[in-house]
Amino acid sequence: MCSVGDAFGIDMAERLNPKEYRCKDCGNEFKGIGKNVLCPACQSNTVELA
């Protein structure tokens, strides 16, 4: 056994069922999880469900 952080993170993401978001600042569309979703492109928290 070993502790691979990335594999654990991917497994958690799939369990939480990520939703599609759109950034209002730059228009980037991405999958987000949780309450405080940040745009991966510009780090803005002004996002909406796509």
Ligand SMILES: [Zn+2]
């Ligand atoms: Zn953005």
